[in-house]
Amino acid sequence: MTTLDAREPEGPLQEKWDRRREKMSLVAPNNKKKHEIIVVGTGLAGGSAAATLGELGYNVKAFCIQDSPRRAHSIAAQGGINATKNYPNDGDSVWRLFYDTIKGGDFRSRESNTYRLAQLSNNIIDQAVAQGVPFAREYGGELANRSFGGAQVSRTFYARGQTGQQLLLGAYQALLRQVDAGKVQMFPRREMLDLVVIDGQARGIIVRNLVTGEMERYSADAVVLCTGGYGRAYFLSTNAFNSNATAAWRCHKRGAYFANPCYVQIHPTCIPQSGDYQSKLTLMSESLRNDGRVWVPKKKEDAGKPPHQIPDEDRDYYLERKYPAFGNLVPRDVASRNAKYVCDEGRGVGATGRAVYLDFRDAIQEQGRDLIEDKYGNLFHMYHKITDEDPYEVPMRIYPAVHYTMGGLWVDYELMSTIPGLFVAGEANFSDHGANRLGASALMQGLADGYFVIPFTVGNFIANDFQGKVDTSHEAFDKTEADVKAHIKKMMSGGDEDSRTVIEIYRDLGKVMYDKVGMSRTKEGLEAAREKIVELRQEFWNGVKIPGTPDGYNKMLELAGRLADFLELAELMAIDASEREESCGGHFREEYQTDEGEALRKDEEFSYVAAWEYGEAGDWTVHKEELEFENVKLSTRSYK
Amino acid sequence: MAKETITVHLKVWRQNGPNDQGRFETYKAEDVNVHMSFLEMLDVVNEDLVRAGDDPIAFDSDCREGICGTCGFVINGQAHGPEPSTTVCQLHMRSFKDGETITIEPWRARPFPVIKDLVVDRDAFDRIISAGGYVSVGTGPHQDANAAKVGKPLADRAFDAAACIGCGACVAACPNAAASLFTGAKITHLSLLPQGKPERSRRTRRMVHQMEKEGFGNCSNIGECEAVCPKDISIDNIAKMKREYLRAIFTDS
Ligand SMILES: Cc1cc2nc3c(=O)[nH]c(=O)nc-3n(C[C@H](O)[C@H](O)[C@H](O)COP(=O)(O)OP(=O)(O)OC[C@H]3O[C@@H](n4cnc5c(N)ncnc54)[C@H](O)[C@@H]3O)c2cc1C
Numbered sequence: 001m002t003t004l005d006a007r008e009p010e011g012p013l014q015e016k017w018d019r020r021r022e023k024m025s026l027v028a029p030n031n032k033k034k035h036e037i038i039v040v041g042t043g044l045a046g047g048s049a050a051a052t053l054g055e056l057g058y059n060v061k062a063f064c065i066q067d068s069p070r071r072a073h074s075i076a077a078q079g080g081i082n083a084t085k086n087y088p089n090d091g092d093s094v095w096r097l098f099y100d101t102i103k104g105g106d107f108r109s110r111e112s113n114t115y116r117l118a119q120l121s122n123n124i125i126d127q128a129v130a131q132g133v134p135f136a137r138e139y140g141g142e143l144a145n146r147s148f149g150g151a152q153v154s155r156t157f158y159a160r161g162q163t164g165q166q167l168l169l170g171a172y173q174a175l176l177r178q179v180d181a182g183k184v185q186m187f188p189r190r191e192m193l194d195l196v197v198i199d200g201q202a203r204g205i206i207v208r209n210l211v212t213g214e215m216e217r218y219s220a221d222a223v224v225l226c227t228g229g230y231g232r233a234y235f236l237s238t239n240a241f242n243s244n245a246t247a248a249w250r251c252h253k254r255g256a257y258f259a260n261p262c263y264v265q266i267h268p269t270c271i272p273q274s275g276d277y278q279s280k281l282t283l284m285s286e287s288l289r290n291d292g293r294v295w296v297p298k299k300k301e302d303a304g305k306p307p308h309q310i311p312d313e314d315r316d317y318y319l320e321r322k323y324p325a326f327g328n329l330v331p332r333d334v335a336s337r338n339a340k341y342v343c344d345e346g347r348g349v350g351a352t353g354r355a356v357y358l359d360f361r362d363a364i365q366e367q368g369r370d371l372i373e374d375k376y377g378n379l380f381h382m383y384h385k386i387t388d389e390d391p392y393e394v395p396m397r398i399y400p401a402v403h404y405t406m407g408g409l410w411v412d413y414e415l416m417s418t419i420p421g422l423f424v425a426g427e428a429n430f431s432d433h434g435a436n437r438l439g440a441s442a443l444m445q446g447l448a449d450g451y452f453v454i455p456f457t458v459g460n461f462i463a464n465d466f467q468g469k470v471d472t473s474h475e476a477f478d479k480t481e482a483d484v485k486a487h488i489k490k491m492m493s494g495g496d497e498d499s500r501t502v503i504e505i506y507r508d509l510g511k512v513m514y515d516k517v518g519m520s521r522t523k524e525g526l527e528a529a530r531e532k533i534v535e536l537r538q539e540f541w542n543g544v545k546i547p548g549t550p551d552g553y554n555k556m557l558e559l560a561g562r563l564a565d566f567l568e569l570a571e572l573m574a575i576d577a578s579e580r581e582e583s584c585g586g587h588f589r590e591e592y593q594t595d596e597g598e599a600l601r602k603d604e605e606f607s608y609v610a611a612w613e614y615g616e617a618g619d620w621t622v623h624k625e626e627l628e629f630e631n632v633k634l635s636t637r638s639y640k
Numbered sequence: 641m642a643k644e645t646i647t648v649h650l651k652v653w654r655q656n657g658p659n660d661q662g663r664f665e666t667y668k669a670e671d672v673n674v675h676m677s678f679l680e681m682l683d684v685v686n687e688d689l690v691r692a693g694d695d696p697i698a699f700d701s702d703c704r705e706g707i708c709g710t711c712g713f714v715i716n717g718q719a720h721g722p723e724p725s726t727t728v729c730q731l732h733m734r735s736f737k738d739g740e741t742i743t744i745e746p747w748r749a750r751p752f753p754v755i756k757d758l759v760v761d762r763d764a765f766d767r768i769i770s771a772g773g774y775v776s777v778g779t780g781p782h783q784d785a786n787a788a789k790v791g792k793p794l795a796d797r798a799f800d801a802a803a804c805i806g807c808g809a810c811v812a813a814c815p816n817a818a819a820s821l822f823t824g825a826k827i828t829h830l831s832l833l834p835q836g837k838p839e840r841s842r843r844t845r846r847m848v849h850q851m852e853k854e855g856f857g858n859c860s861n862i863g864e865c866e867a868v869c870p871k872d873i874s875i876d877n878i879a880k881m882k883r884e885y886l887r888a889i890f891t892d893s
């Protein structure tokens with residue numbers, strides 16, 4: 001059994017990262033070129049890590065599913081990225097961002113990692129600007145900032161509504177510069193399907209070439225996994241279509257612990273599902289809640305009426321009613337949960353009854369249409385395009401959707417998993433956001449990990465723990481590749497006339513996850529979910545319809561492989577949610593709430609990270625990393 | 641009120657790899673909800689094909705929000721279909737009529753070989769960026785982000801060029817299969833900003849040469865690229881590229 005040692009540095013919080021860096025062993029410049037590093041994923045985390053490792057002189061191989069590294073899911077991030085520059089002079093500091101992140105995460109994250117994240121935030125902005133990232137500017141030529149996600153300071157940097165795109169293109173360009181320099185070899189349209197472990201260390205990967213269908217093997221001295229989150233376990237989410245947990249899950253099955261799988265963020269302002277054919281949900285920026293008022297009819301009977309026929313006295317502005325201090329600006333989890341409640345009561349609106357109104361009537365009356373258009377024009381346009389309804393005339397309809405996963409592979413302070421030599425960065429790890437992530441901090445984390453942490457910690461590992469070269473003729477590669485091939489063969493061999501398709505089973509999984517492992521959870525619900533997940537998994541392995549062959553481009557086969565892994569991860573999510581008998585952040589257990597219906601944390605019992613170890617029998621054992629708060633005082637969130 | 645469901649007839653290009661000749665096949669999509677996106681309509685057609693034991697139509701997509709640039713094919717002769725400023729994934733079935741026949745083909749351009757059906761290989765774009773579409777700075781301490789000021793109008797212009805999603809519609813729509821809008825947008829973005837100035841000539845020369853090496857055609861100012869661009873990248877970027885190139889021949893900075 002691996003022990004959980006987070007390897008946190010000694011000393012005061014403010015000095016931990018510097019002290020660690022001073023003590024790290026270095027790889028000499030002329031030795032770096034003798035070392036190979038694999039980076040899987042080219043989103044913000046992977047793109048920045050691969051580029052930086054290449055610049056340092058390592059030989060890097062980078063892999064991604066898309067046809068180009070520029071298309072990773074990070075590209076879709078809209079709102080912005082936090083940093084503590086304090087340009088607006090409104091009192092921001094590293095400490096404040098650290099504290100907000102810890103508190104926002106409902107005191108379920110590791111202090112040392114979170115502090116480092118806040119410390120590195122400013123370097124990211126300097127780095128991006130040096131690369132030519134066109135952030136929004138003021139007329140005086142300085143960078144513009146805005147307040148985001150209810151923060152009390154303006155610390156969010158942005159590039160219109162396309163911050164993720166511009167930051168990713170910055171990292172991508174840096175990456176391609178290293179491709180040109182011969183330091184990074186890029187392997188697009190590849191899917192990692194397994195990790196090769198030799199003598200307990202991560203030494204390579206098996207990937208499927210998504211064009212030819214061939215298996216390929218690559219060896220390295222360290223593997224850095226930057227493969228994003230697992231929100232697609234819910235089928236419908238704001239995540240990109242190809243987002244998946246496969247790489248992380250296969251590493252988990254080879255010995256990497258999976259931490260806090262039940263922590264999922266469900267974003268309140270998304271365009272609701274319009275029919276059974278729906279393939280994904282579109283996020284509408286949270287900033288809309290600054291001016292839009294959320295309501296549903298007071299009476300069930302009115303739910304089907306056009307909104308303008310419902311007079312004010314028959315409308316329930318439920319967030320303003322329940323949370324007079326914060327009103328429509330309550331945090332994401334609170335807003336989401338309350339939307340679910342009113343829809344469960346039968347007061348939801350729209351064709352499916354699973355939506356609430358976000359109404360700009362009053363804001364337009366008070367501020368004028370021009371000002372509203374100036375602030376939200378592009379969002380209104382997008383909404384209009386997707387729904388064919390004009391939000392200047394009729395209220396928007398919104399509903400929560402799965403958006404981000406705080407859980408992920410367990411990593412220590414140096415972002416190394418429980419498999420030595422396997423590092424995990426970005427959304428794929430569990431490290432910095434506790435039970436709930438603040439807006440504009442995922443981009444920050446991905447880039448902090450990739451530009452400023454991984455390049456040092458991987459070097460430290462190689463300097464101290466490198467165990468000599470291996471190559472892909474090693475028998476471990478034969479064995480792992482054979483496992484992967486057998487897995488695919490088994491998937492493709494079961495289906496017959498009567499079997500259901502991958503999508504049919506996948507949609508059922510998504511439904512049970514939303515219903516029972518979503519915004520509001522109960523013991524019974526979680527148990528029922530687990531049963532259903534196991535049942536779906538059995539159905540899948542008894543036979544699922546997959547067209548074509550494994551020897552070539554085959555999207556459905558790709559999807560089937562990802563579903564197979566989600567059918568296991570989903571069960572672990574339900575188990576983790578069931579064992580965490582408290583409510584915290586995005587994890588809300590109906591049994592554990594205050595008299596006023598708010599989340600009830602139980603710090604005495606549950607102030608730990610649950611890191612799950614995979615057992616041979618397909619079962620799990622939990623290991624607990626106790627969270628020690630030496631610098632902040634635990635408090636209860638209140639938005640009344 | 642307009643009809644909520646329609647029937648459409650699809651004529652889809654099917655091609656099994658770059659060496660296959662390829663042909664059109666027809667499919668009928670019934671009871672199509674007009675609120676579906678175009679790709680969701682294809683998802684439904686594909687589900688039926690899979691259920692019947694047939695090979696689904698291969699197409700690429702990822703974000704389905706119009707930002708990653710993964711999706712893209714030609715609909716009724718137009719790259720990304722009939723709606724202006726819209727990627728295929730953001731196109732909805734309400735843009736089509738009941739009973740309409742819809743022809744769907746991949747991007748057709750020599751530098752974009754077909755992988756399967758509607759999926760093409762756009763690696764050439766990455767090689768153009770790799771030739772110089774960046775600022776040559778490494779990761780590390782840099783001067784404070786506010787040290788170099790950039791006026792808002794200039795920053796906005798740089799952003800407009802940087803908004804390109806690299807989908808390839810410009811190439812597909814151009815009779816010469818030129819990649820000038822794509823290349824010009826990146827050259828413009830970086831040459832406008834102070835950070836990109838020091839290597840402006842080298843960048844332009846290298847990117848333009850790579851573009852030619854990949855076999856993209858010459859721009860003859862037809863303007864189809866701008867017309868189909870889902871992100872409204874302006875053709876002014878091509879003029880800017882041409883000026884930058886002239887300048888680059890004579891200067892070294
Ligand atoms: C709509 C939307 C808006 C958002 N807005 C914001 C925002 O405003 N601010 C903010 O801070 N955060 C935001 N987020 C969250 C943020 O975008 C993500 O958390 C972050 O970009 C994740 O980056 P990443 O590098 O960890 O992973 P990703 O960008 O998801 O990249 C994953 C990479 O791994 C590759 N990959 C995955 N599996 C495999 C495999 N098996 N083999 C090979 N390669 C693989 C993929 O190809 C891809 O390259 C938003 C998220 C969404 C969905």
Ligand code: FES
Nearest residue numbers: 702704709711729
């Ligand atoms: S799928 Fe991303 S732009 Fe269409």
